[in-house]
Amino acid sequence: MIEIIFIYWIKILAIVVVLLALIILFLRSGYKNSNISGAELVKSELDRLDDNYVVFCNVIIHLERGMSHIPYVVVSPYGVFVLACCYHVGKISGQKNAQEWKVRGRGGDETILNPLWENRKYINALERKFNQSLPLIPVVVFTHANLVDDFGPTAVRVGRLQKVFTDHSKVLMGEVDQKSVIAILKE
Numbered sequence: 001m002i003e004i005i006f007i008y009w010i011k012i013l014a015i016v017v018v019l020l021a022l023i024i025l026f027l028r029s030g031y032k033n034s035n036i037s038g039a040e041l042v043k044s045e046l047d048r049l050d051d052n053y054v055v056f057c058n059v060i061i062h063l064e065r066g067m068s069h070i071p072y073v074v075v076s077p078y079g080v081f082v083l084a085c086c087y088h089v090g091k092i093s094g095q096k097n098a099q100e101w102k103v104r105g106r107g108g109d110e111t112i113l114n115p116l117w118e119n120r121k122y123i124n125a126l127e128r129k130f131n132q133s134l135p136l137i138p139v140v141v142f143t144h145a146n147l148v149d150d151f152g153p154t155a156v157r158v159g160r161l162q163k164v165f166t167d168h169s170k171v172l173m174g175e176v177d178q179k180s181v182i183a184i185l186k187e
Contacts, residue, residue: 038087038143038158042072045161052076053165056185061125070122075181078168079135082126084119086142088112093148103145115140116151130184135172139164
């Protein structure tokens with residue numbers, strides 16, 4: 001009788017060990033994307049675009065008070081996409097028009113400047129630089145954060161970036177305008 005109980009407990013222990021191992025594997029696989037840098041995730045998505053798109057990385061622009069860089073500018077017949085990237089990890093909350101947003105992560109709460117406003121600064125600077133009216137499309141890409149609140153169609157997770165491009169399918173720029181923008185961005 002004691003042998004049966006002993007065997008029974010060994011089986012239970014073995015099942016518990018296997019379940020713990022599976023849980024650990026599951027949790028580690030869930031964090032696989034967090035080991036990839038946000039810049040690599042965005043670049044990977046942009047590399048999937050076809051020949052209609054010309055991607056510029058780290059575009060330096062003059063702002064009213066100094067200089068800044070735009071992570072990505074994508075020129076296409078469908079408009080000029082101006083991408084700002086947000087690499088924070090955690091849950092992002094706030095109001096679309098608020099100056100600051102909250103990031104709740106493992107290390108506690110953090111306050112960040114509204115990335116939609118930062119993107120607007122980029123667009124304003126590009127409008128001055130291009131010196132003409134062009135369809136500039138703002139996009140703020142979140143690579144590792146969950147958006148708790150609705151920040152509008154311009155704030156997207158990196159997995160939805162392709163959809164942003166496919167949603168803009170109406171031709172808004174001729175070849176001459178595209179070449180002009182590309183020449184200015186190459187300066």
